[in-house]
Amino acid sequence: VDTSEAWAASIAHEVIQPLSGIITNASACLQMLAADPPNLEGARETARRTIRDGERASDLVRRLRTVFGKKLEMTESVDLNEVTRDAVALTRSELQRAKVQVRMELADKLPRVTGDPLLLHQVMVNLLLNASHAMSGIEDRPRRLVVATARDAADRALASVQDNGVGIDPDGKDRLFEAFYTSKSNGMGIGLAVSRAIIESHRGRLWAKPNRGPGATFSFSIPMAE
Numbered sequence: 001v002d003t004s005e006a007w008a009a010s011i012a013h014e015v016i017q018p019l020s021g022i023i024t025n026a027s028a029c030l031q032m033l034a035a036d037p038p039n040l041e042g043a044r045e046t047a048r049r050t051i052r053d054g055e056r057a058s059d060l061v062r063r064l065r066t067v068f069g070k071k072l073e074m075t076e077s078v079d080l081n082e083v084t085r086d087a088v089a090l091t092r093s094e095l096q097r098a099k100v101q102v103r104m105e106l107a108d109k110l111p112r113v114t115g116d117p118l119l120l121h122q123v124m125v126n127l128l129l130n131a132s133h134a135m136s137g138i139e140d141r142p143r144r145l146v147v148a149t150a151r152d153a154a155d156r157a158l159a160s161v162q163d164n165g166v167g168i169d170p171d172g173k174d175r176l177f178e179a180f181y182t183s184k185s186n187g188m189g190i191g192l193a194v195s196r197a198i199i200e201s202h203r204g205r206l207w208a209k210p211n212r213g214p215g216a217t218f219s220f221s222i223p224m225a226e
């Protein structure tokens with residue numbers, strides 16, 4: 001799968017935005033300082049915005065580098081149950097803080113897959129955190145997350161993360177996996193796009209479905225190791 005050109009274009013776009021913000025803000029800051037009397041409060045606020053834009057750009061580049069700067073090591077035999085347990089352990093304190101109850105339903109005889117455990121771990125962490133975010137505003141019911149693995153009918157390893165949060169926004173449902181699509185004020189919108197690229201590079205699939213009740217389920221499946 002070569003999506004690198006499309007990626008390069010959208011990354012360039014997304015990095016240039018905060019960079020032009022930095023230039024504009026820094027010039028405004030100089031003007032405020034040069035005024036008589038200098039507008040110190042305005043300059044401070046503008047400097048803060050400059051820092052925020054800088055952090056946004058570097059955060060973006062850093063996250064993308066973990067995926068694209070790393071040569072994919074597709075040689076390891078990976079146990080998705082182990083990946084799932086590690087990802088839940090890593091996010092446990094954050095999920096606790098968000099008052100999310102986690103249930104794990106891990107399959108006994110899960111086929112191993114060939115791939116990169118670190119990247120698969122990253123996909124799982126993404127799905128867990130998205131699920132937690134989707135439940136952050138829910139107050140009328142317990143926030144429940146079910147992480148499951150299974151062997152599907154075609155002997156693929158399947159993993160899913162189910163939440164009972166706000167559910168998939170019908171206006172955004174076709175754009176969930178697009179790079180830079182986000183419904184969050186502080187979101188980056190690259191988690192699902194990167195996750196899908198990772199799963200597809202493992203010859204697998206990643207998809208989302210609304211639940212019968214409230215919330216959504218995100219799943220991926222990967223063919224078993226040869």
Ligand SMILES: Nc1ncnc2c1ncn2[C@@H]1O[C@H](COP(=O)(O)OP(=O)(O)O)[C@@H](O)[C@H]1O
Pocket residue numbers: 126130131134163165166167168169172176181182183184186187188189190191192193215216218
């Ligand atoms: N579990 C979920 N329930 C409902 N919507 C979700 C869920 N996970 C992701 N989404 C939607 O998909 C968007 C993109 O997700 P993602 O690519 O991870 O970026 P981000 O988390 O930065 O917004 C989210 O902003 C949200 O609108």
Ligand SMILES: [Mg+2]
Pocket residue numbers: 126129130189191192
């Ligand atoms: Mg996300």
